[in-house]
Amino acid sequence: MxxxxxxxxxxxxxxxxxxxxxxxxxxxxxxxxxxxxxxxxxxxxxxxxGIASDHTSAKLLSIDKYTHLSAGAMASPLVVGRHKIHLELEQLLLDWVGAPQNFNCLLFGSGYSANTGVISALFNIKGDNALLVQDKLNHASLMDVGRNSQALGHCKQVRYLHNDLSSLQTVLAKSNNKNSDEITNKLVVTEGVFSMDGDQPDLQRLMKITKANNAWFMLDDAHGIGIHGKNGAGSLSAQQLTLDNCDVLVVTFGKAIGAQGAAVIASKQTIEYLTNFSRDYIYSTHLSPLQTAAAIVNIKAIQKxxxxxxxxxxxxxxxxxxxxxxxxxxxxxxxxxxxxxxxxxxxxxxxxxxxxxxxxxxxxxxxxxxxxxxxxxxxxxxxxxxxxxxxxxxxxxxx
Ligand SMILES: Cc1ncc(COP(=O)(O)O)c(C=O)c1O
Missing domain, CATH: 3.90.1150.10 (Aspartate Aminotransferase, domain 1)
Structure with a gap:
């Protein structure tokens, strides 16, 4: 037993x-x-x-504007769990990363949940013959959801050699092969700063190859946000890139932002889709209002x-x-x-x-x-x- x-x-x-x-x-x-x-x-x-240590909860709770906030969101976001404070953080993040007008933002309780919430929703479309292409060193949250989606028959997951553009090119070229079953949707996923090696991909060339192969591009910038780019806006900004060729951006609050939780930034249509089909988003109590305020205060400090x-x-x-x-x-x-x-x-x-x-x-x-x-x-x-x-x-x- x-x-x-x-x-x-x-x-x-x-x-x-x-x-x-x-x-x-x-x-x-x-x-x-x-x-x-x-x-x-x-x-x-x-x-x-050093933000988490400098901004203790005592300091945060002394900010008048936030004294009324509860620690718990009381329900999932679609029930009564989405407060004005969540909207404030969503807007702050959209502005910070320079999101285009047609983009929106969704908050999650953790980076793990954001990654599984996005990928399981994108690869759960009946009748699709979908391909998930990941850097070999991507975080466990990305790999796990890919493996599970593949096991459920929702997609095929292929890993390319770490930060190796020709390996990515080969994987994508194979997927275009006329003899292979026609692939309906493809998603390429990388981290902005790799969590165990600390290195960074050439995002411009990665996105170029991805787009040339009609795939979507997802960037998990858990370790880049706050550290790299203009005012800490992250890895895209650090490489003078915009979100125009990035279909899904995930940022987490548990590293440089010194709080907890995560956000997904994507086109309004993608966010609407996730709002309806991401089970992590729909069936989980929303991000704590106090944590949301902590993320706001800390992001403003990082910018300044x-x-x-x-x-x-x-x-x-x-x-x-x-x-x-x-x-x-x-x-x-x-x-x-x-x-x-x-x-x-x-x-x-x-x-x-x-x-x-x-x-x-x-x-x-x-x-x-x-x-x-x-x-x-x-x-x-x-x-x-x-x-x-x-x-x-x-x-x-x-x-
Ligand atoms: C690259 C990457 N993505 C996602 C996560 C998960 O984030 P969280 O700790 O907020 O669940 C981590 C955590 O270590 C990470 O390194």
Missing amino acids: FESRLASRLKQQTDLGLLRSRMVVDDISTTNLTVEGHSYLNFSSNDYL DGWRREKLAENIEYFKSNLRGSKYQTLDSLSPIQPIVIGDESEAIGLSQQLKANGIWASAMRYPTVAKQQARLRVTITASHTKQQLDQLIKQVTQ
């Missing part, structure tokens, strides 16, 4: 050195955390701009406080340049995600534990989060780290 099956799978995971466990953090900020009475420097936070992005860039450059020539190298990333790839799972865990013994928290990422033998320390650099804190990490990694 289940008991013995669960026990054997957990044992297998333990034997492989892949067992995960939860821990309780006594206290946490962008740069520090305390676990079981021990203090550590935090190099695992996605609060890249250019110094946060400047300090972040300076810290990233400092960390990278000090690691050059050392045993452990970071990948080719200009983002706050600075992975040190070790390869072997147990060696990566060993290094993470060694750092922990010296007061530094840098989590090891291993299979299945990354490919086998691609285990790494996922170091994240933030605007809040001081030079001394960076020096402590550099010293530990280079000695």
Whole structure:
């Protein structure tokens, strides 16, 4: 029965050195955390701009305009869950990313839900012979929904080699082959900044290939929004691109925006379709009004406080340049995600534990989060780290 099956799978995971466990953090900020009475420097936070720590809920709740807001939205958005505060955030996001007039925005409780909500709705059209094309390193939320949609017979999912335009071209060319069954709808999905490698795709060329093959383009900019582009408007803006060739943009609030939740930005017709067919949107309590206000306050701060992005860039450059020539190298990333790839799972865990013994928290990422033998320390650099804190990490990694 289940008991013995669960026990054997957990044992297998333990034997492989892949067992995960939860821990309780006594206290946490962008740069520090305390676990079981021990203090550590935090190099695992996605609060890249230090906003989550600077804007505590006490500060937020002291803003008069927001004191009446409830923590819970009370219902799903189509019942009574959509408040004026949600509309305010939707409009702020549309303006920030420079969405065309015919675009609209939909809020979700998490980035995971936004991604599954979009893809499962787009690939649930009876009679379609649809193709979902994903970068091999796309986030689990994108891969999982693709796999499930394929299993349900709603589409075929194909992955192209990471950031490899000729691999994408080959996949799409095959789909145009006269001998293959006629494909009705195609969607190409990439991240703006890859969550485990920290690198970025050439969005202009990706979108060009996508459009030349009559496919739609979806960008998950979870790690680009707030960090890159004009006033933090994200990866498209950073590459001087508009949303004209981007059919679906997903941004999340849990990283640089320092809150929780996510948004989908797309044409009004697409948003109307998702409002009617995205089960994640229809059947879930709407994003908390308090979280919505937090996202608004934080986005306004990101737009205004250019110094946060400047300090972040300076810290990233400092960390990278000090690691050059050392045993452990970071990948080719200009983002706050600075992975040190070790390869072997147990060696990566060993290094993470060694750092922990010296007061530094840098989590090891291993299979299945990354490919086998691609285990790494996922170091994240933030605007809040001081030079001394960076020096402590550099010293530990280079000695
Ligand atoms: C690229 C990417 N997309 C989506 C998500 C999911 O976002 P959320 O944490 O808001 O569910 C993550 C989270 O790590 C991510 O890295």
